[in-house]
Each structure stands twice: as structure tokens, then as C-alpha cells.
Amino acid sequence: MRSHSRRLLHICLIVVAVAAWPSAGWSRARSCDVNKVVMALLQNWANQLKASSPDNTKPIAGTYGDAAVLVPTCKNGPLTGDQIVKYFKGFTAEKPVATFDMPSAKIGGTCANPFASGLYSFKLNGGTGHELRARFTYVFEQTGAASWRIAQHHSSLEPESTGACP
Numbered sequence: 001m002r003s004h005s006r007r008l009l010h011i012c013l014i015v016v017a018v019a020a021w022p023s024a025g026w027s028r029a030r031s032c033d034v035n036k037v038v039m040a041l042l043q044n045w046a047n048q049l050k051a052s053s054p055d056n057t058k059p060i061a062g063t064y065g066d067a068a069v070l071v072p073t074c075k076n077g078p079l080t081g082d083q084i085v086k087y088f089k090g091f092t093a094e095k096p097v098a099t100f101d102m103p104s105a106k107i108g109g110t111c112a113n114p115f116a117s118g119l120y121s122f123k124l125n126g127g128t129g130h131e132l133r134a135r136f137t138y139v140f141e142q143t144g145a146a147s148w149r150i151a152q153h154h155s156s157l158e159p160e161s162t163g164a165c166p
Contacts, residue, residue: 032111034107034108034109034110034111034114035107037111037114037148038105038107038114038115038116038138038140039102039107041114041138041140041148042100042105042116042138043100044063045060045063045098045138045150046097046098046099046100048060048062048063049088049092049096049097049098050096050097050098052088052092053092053093054089054090054092054093057085057088057089057092060088060092061084061085061088063149063150064084064149064150064153065141065143065149065150065151067080067151068080068084068149068150068151068152068153069151069152069153070083070084070087070150070152070153070154070155071153071154071155071156072087072091072155073091073122073132073134073155073156073157074090074091074132074157075087075090094122094124094125094129095124095125095126095127095129096122096123096124096132097122097123097124097126097127098120098121098122099120099121099122099123100118100119100120100136101118101119101120101121102118104118104119105117105118105119106118109139109140111142112141112142113139113140113141113142113151114139114140114148115137115138115139115140116136116137116138117135117136117137117138118135118136119133119134119135119136119158120133120134120136120155121133121134122134132157133157133158134155134156134157134158135155135156135157135158136153136154136155137152137153137154137155138150138152138153139151139152139153
């Protein structure tokens with residue numbers, strides 16, 4: 001009986017070890033390139049901002065999660081829910097075009113919760129007007145197998161470029 005128990009124990013250990021060892025297919029499905037994901041999310045945000053207008057903020061508002069928090073560039077915050085939509089009604093009236101300074105960006109986290117901080121600028125009037133230089137931090141949350149939404153977004157004008165700081 002003792003050898004039967006020992007053999008059963010060995011079989012159980014082998015089964016557990018094989019089950020715990022990730023296959024090549026499993027690890028490919030679970031891994032991703034965080035930098036590539038974040039760069040695509042930032043570009044998508046800029047595209048949705050450009051596609052939005054005061055009459056249609058759905059493109060840009062749709063990039064934010066249901067419980068998202070926005071500390072906006074040109075208004076006091078933090079903003080949530082309908083406050084985010086209202087902010088973008090006003091901001092999109094200026095026809096901003098966002099450009100990310102990717103060499104300045106710091107990207108990290110996991111594919112489930114990636115984040116990025118860096119610099120970007122907004123050229124108003126469809127890209128031909130006054131430029132606003134700002135700092136950003138985005139925290140994204142994965143909402144599906146291949147979809148993410150913004151959980152937190154902080155944006156602030158660069159104090160030295162505005163001349164507002166001593």
C-alpha cells in the first residue's frame with residue numbers, strides 16, 4: 001500500500017507541475033508590448049480629440065472609463081462623468097490638435113494597467129493657432145481582451161513656458 005501511495009503522490013506532483021508550466025501558446029496570449037500598447041492608446045486619444053466637436057464629444061469621451069478622473073489642462077479639476085463631457089464641449093470648440101513628445105514619455109505598468117507620463121502640445125484652431133505646451137499622465141485600464149480606457153488623466157500647462165511661475 002505504501003508504494004501505491006508514493007506512486008500516486010509522484011503522479012500528482014507531475015500533473016501539478018505540467019499544469020503549472022506555461023505553454024508557448026499560453027505565454028504568447030498573456031504577454032504584450034506595453035510600449036506599443038501605450039503608444040497606440042495615446043495616438044488614439046489624439047485622433048479622438050481631433051474627431052470630436054462641441055456638438056459631438058462621443059469620440060473623446062468614449063476613451064475614458066465609467067469611473068475615470070480627469071484633471072484637465074484648461075480648467076480646474078478633478079472632473080468625472082458628465083463633467084468630463086462638459087469640459088470637452090468647451091475644449092473642442094478651440095479645435096485642438098494634440099501632438100505627443102514621445103522621446104519625453106515614460107511608459108510603464110502592465111498590459112492590464114499601463115501608464116504614461118510626458119509632454120504634449122495642443123495647437124489650437126485646427127493646428128494653425130496658439131500652442132499650449134503641457135505635461136500629462138495617463139493611467140489606462142484594460143476593459144477587454146484588446147481594449148483599454150482611461151482610468152486617470154492629469155494634464156497641466158508647463159509653468160515655465162506660460163511665464164506664470166517665478
